Amino acid sequence: MTGLAIRKDSCALDFLSLGALVHRLDPGIIPFRKARSFQVHVSGGEYNVAANLADCFGLRTGVATAMVNYGIGELVQGRVREMGVTPFYKWFEHDGVRGPNIATVYSDLGHGVRAPVVFYNRANEAAALLKPGDFDWNKIFAGGVRWFHSGGIFASLSDTTSEVIVEGMKAARTAGAICSFDLNYRAKLWASVGGLAKAHPVLRNIVSQVDVLFANEEEIQKSLGIAVPGSAAPGSAAPETAKSKLDPEAFFAMIGRVVQDFPNIKMVATTLREVYSTNRHDWGIVLWLNGTRYVGPTCQLDVYDRIGGGDGSAAGLIYGLISGRSPEEALRLGWAHGALLTTYPGDTTMASREEVEALAKGGSARVQR
Numbered sequence: 001m002t003g004l005a006i007r008k009d010s011c012a013l014d015f016l017s018l019g020a021l022v023h024r025l026d027p028g029i030i031p032f033r034k035a036r037s038f039q040v041h042v043s044g045g046e047y048n049v050a051a052n053l054a055d056c057f058g059l060r061t062g063v064a065t066a067m068v069n070y071g072i073g074e075l076v077q078g079r080v081r082e083m084g085v086t087p088f089y090k091w092f093e094h095d096g097v098r099g100p101n102i103a104t105v106y107s108d109l110g111h112g113v114r115a116p117v118v119f120y121n122r123a124n125e126a127a128a129l130l131k132p133g134d135f136d137w138n139k140i141f142a143g144g145v146r147w148f149h150s151g152g153i154f155a156s157l158s159d160t161t162s163e164v165i166v167e168g169m170k171a172a173r174t175a176g177a178i179c180s181f182d183l184n185y186r187a188k189l190w191a192s193v194g195g196l197a198k199a200h201p202v203l204r205n206i207v208s209q210v211d212v213l214f215a216n217e218e219e220i221q222k223s224l225g226i227a228v229p230g231s232a233a234p235g236s237a238a239p240e241t242a243k244s245k246l247d248p249e250a251f252f253a254m255i256g257r258v259v260q261d262f263p264n265i266k267m268v269a270t271t272l273r274e275v276y277s278t279n280r281h282d283w284g285i286v287l288w289l290n291g292t293r294y295v296g297p298t299c300q301l302d303v304y305d306r307i308g309g310g311d312g313s314a315a316g317l318i319y320g321l322i323s324g325r326s327p328e329e330a331l332r333l334g335w336a337h338g339a340l341l342t343t344y345p346g347d348t349t350m351a352s353r354e355e356v357e358a359l360a361k362g363g364s365a366r367v368q369r
Contacts, residue, residue, distance in 0.1 A: 003266060003289065003290035004178055004211065004212070004266060004267065004289075004321060005176075005178070006146055006178055006322055007144065007146045008175070008322060009144065010144065011059065011060075011143065011144030011145060011146050012143025012144050012145070012147070013060050013061060013062050013086070013143070013144070013145045014053070014060045014061060014145075014146045014147065014280050014322055015049070015050055015053050015059055015060075015061040015062070015145075015146065015147045015148075015149065015170075015318065015322070016050070016061065016062045016063070016064065016081065016140070016145050016147070016148050016149070017046040017047055017050040017061070017062070017063050017064070017149045018046060018049075018063075018065070018135075018147075018148070018149070018150040018154065018164065018165060018168050019045060019047055019063070019065060019127070019150055019151055019153065019154040020044050020046070020065060020066065020125065020127030020128075020153065020154050020157060020161075021044045021045025021047055021063070021066070021067070021076050021080070021102060021127070022042075022043050022044050022102065022103040022104065022105050023039070023040055023041070023042055023043070023072060023075065023076060023102055023103075023104060023105070023266055024041040024042075024043050024104075024105040024106070024107055024303075024307070024346075024347060025038045025039075025040060025104060025105070025106050025107075026038050026039045026041055026107060026108070026109070026345065026346070027042075027108050028108070028109055029043070029108065029109050029110070029111045030108060030109060031108055032106055032117070035108075038198055039276055039345060039346070040075065041345070041347050041348075041350065042075070042076050042079035042080065042347075042348075043105065043307075043308070043346070043347035044063075044065070044153075044154075044155040045151045045154070045182060045184045045311060046063070046149060046150050046151045046153070046154055046182070047063045047065065047080075047085070048308055048311035048312075048315075048348050049149055049182075049256070049311050049314050049315045049318065049350040050062065050063050050085050050149075050338070050340075051080075051083040051084075051085055051148075051349070052311065052312055052315035052316075052348055052349040053204075053315050053318065053319055054083055054084035054085050055083045055084055055348065055349055056319075056337065056349040056351050056352065056353055056356065057315070057319040057323075057353050057356075058158035058317070058353065059319065059322065060086070060269060061084070061085050061086065062085060062086040062087065062088055062089040062140075062145075063080065063085050063086075063088065064089070064090075064135050064140065064168065065088070065089065065090070065127060065130075066089070066090050066092060066100075066125075066127040066129065066130055067087070067089035067090070067091055067098070067102075067126070068091075068092045068093075068094050068100055068101060068102055069091060069092070069093050069094060070094035072101070072102045072236065073094075073102055083348060088135060088140055088331045089222070090130060090134045090135065092126040092129065093287070095161065097123075098124055099123070099124035099126070100124050100125065100126035100155055101121075101123070101124050101126060102125075102126065103120065103122040103125045103127065104120070104121040104122075105117050105118065105119075105120055106118070106120070106121075107119075107307060108306070109278070109305055110278040111278055111279065112277050112278055112279060113277060114278060115278055116278060116306065116307070118188075118307075119188070120188065120189070121169060122157065122189075125157060127154065127157055127161070128157040128158040128160075129158070129160075129161040130158075130160060130161055130164050131163065131164060131168075132160070132163050132164055132167045134164065134207045134255045135164070135168070135352065136170070137168060137171035137172075140171075141171055141172065141174075141175035141177070141218055141329050144175070144176075145175060145177045145180065146177060146322055146325075147177055147178045147180065147318060147322060148168065148169065148172035148177045148178070148179050148180070148308070149179075149180045149181070149182070149318075150168065150169070150180075150181055150182075150206075151181060151182035151183070151184045151214075152181070152183045152184040152185055152186070152199075152203060152219075152223060153184045153186060153189065154183065154341055155202055155203060155206060156186065156189040156190050156193060156199070157189070158193075162202045162206060164191040164354075165181075165206050166205065166206060166209060167352075169206070169209040169210065170209065173209070176193055177354050178211050178212060178222045179209060179210045179211050179212070180210060180211065180212035180213070180214065180314075180318070181207060181209075181210045181212070181214070182213075182214040182310070182311075182314065183203065183207075183213070183214065183215035183219040183220065184214075184219075184310075185199070185203070185218075185219045185222050185223045185226075185233045186220065196222065196225070196244070199222075199223055200224065201221070201226045201272045202225055203223045203224060203335040204225070204261075205214065207224065207262050207265070208262055208264060209264070209345075210262075210264065210265060211264065211265065211266050211267065212265070212266065212267040212268075212269075213258070213262075213265055213267070213269075214268075214269055214270065214292070214310070214314050215268065215270060216251065216270040216271070216272075217250045217251045217254050217270075218260060220254050221254075224258070224261070226258060226261060227256045227257075227320060241332050245272055245273060245274045245275075246272045246273075246274050246282055246284045246298055247272075248272065248284075248286040248293075248295050251270060251272075251286055251288075252286070252288065252293055255268055255288045266289070266290055266347060267287070267288065267289045267290070268287075268288045268293065269285070269286065269287045269288070269313075269314070269317055269331075270285070270286060270363070271283065271284070271285050271309065271310055271334075271335075272284035272285065272286060272298075275310075278303065278306075279302060279303045279304075280300065280301070280303070281300070281301045281303055281306070281342075282298060282299070282300055282301070283298060283299055283300070283301045283309075283335070283338070283339050283342075284297070284298040284335070285313055285317075285331055285334055285335040285338070286331075287317070287327060287330075287331050289327050290305045290325070293330060294327050294331050295362060296331045296332055296334070296335040297332065297335060299339060300338055301342055301343075302343075303342045303343075304342065304343050304344065304345065305342065305344065305345050305346065306342050307346075307347050308341055308342075308346070308347035309339075309341050309342045311341075311347070311348075312337045312338040312339075312340070312341030312342075312349060313334040313335060313337060313338030313341075314334065314338075315328075315334075315337060316333040316334035316335070316336060316337030316338065316356060316360075317330050317331060317333065317334030318334075319333060319337075320332075320333040320334065329360070332360040332361075333356060333357070335360070336356045336357075336359035336360035337349070337356045338353060339359065340355060340356060340359060343345055
């Protein structure tokens with residue numbers, strides 16, 4: 001039905017991600033310079049999708065990642081277990097002073113006209129030390145895996161992390177798994193290792209291996225260096241001529257160039273977001289699948305925490321496709337789960353599958369009695 005050759009036989013894992021685990025310190029609406037306390041969220045752009053698929057949708061998922069033998073590592077391991085994700089760890093020993101470390105992400109929530117601010121401490125990060133040969137892919141894939149996923153955040157961490165991604169994707173393809181990649185372009189991360197001049201060849205090499213790409217128009221232009229004649233450079237459109245960010249035409253116009261450069265790609269999806277204030281967004285989703293365009297519903301969100309919304313939508317969409325739903329149904333599940341995820345603190349889901357299904361079918365926020 002979708003044109004994606006998703007395995008239907010018995011598999012040990014429905015989904016496996018490869019990426020870095022981090023802990024995010026969240027002082028809520030208080031800026032860090034005034035913070036006295038914070039919540040700790042366990043996250044990772046690649047891991048979040050696996051956690052969402054396991055906790056909300058009940059799929060069997062795993063994560064291949066670095067783990068450090070110290071207190072923060074124990075905290076992270078506990079949260080991974082709570083979400084129901086099977087870990088495949090490459091272990092590192094902490095020296096008691098400098099690391100290697102589980103990276104720290106700092107992110108307040110912002111409020112109203114004050115945007116959230118994100119910054120990092122990824123010094124001596126264990127995940128950046130991962131290199132080809134660190135995972136026994138033959139053993140991991142031996143029981144069967146339906147879908148393999150990684151992303152641009154992990155790719156940006158070092159020269160060797162992108163090599164691990166390509167190694168994992170080649171093993172996944174040999175094992176019959178769908179390969180997906182989220183461009184997840186983060187300017188601060190790439191700037192520290194060479195900027196766009198570094199990102200372009202690294203990301204283009206990875207994208208040449210994938211079946212499914214998660215990326216918006218701006219990420220495609222920046223990360224892959226693809227421009228569409230007549231389109232404005234990212235952020236350069238004049239206010240009086242700029243279209244709504246919920247208009248899917250710019251996204252679909254880009255796809256022709258993407259599949260021209262990368263004929264291996266069978267699917268591209270992204271969320272659409274019009275930001276009026278930190279806590280009020282319009283939300284939509286679009287999908288290109290084997291030449292057919294699909295446009296999901298839109299709604300207005302009252303956002304509590306926007307971090308992880310894109311990973312939430314990817315999880316809902318992937319669940320729909322793995323479970324045999326039509327592309328339209330899968331897209332609505334992605335839209336609904338991503339929307340719900342912005343109403344919770346933290347980066348990973350607190351939704352139930354029933355709540356997602358209800359919203360996807362047109363549910364409302366009326367009190368449930």
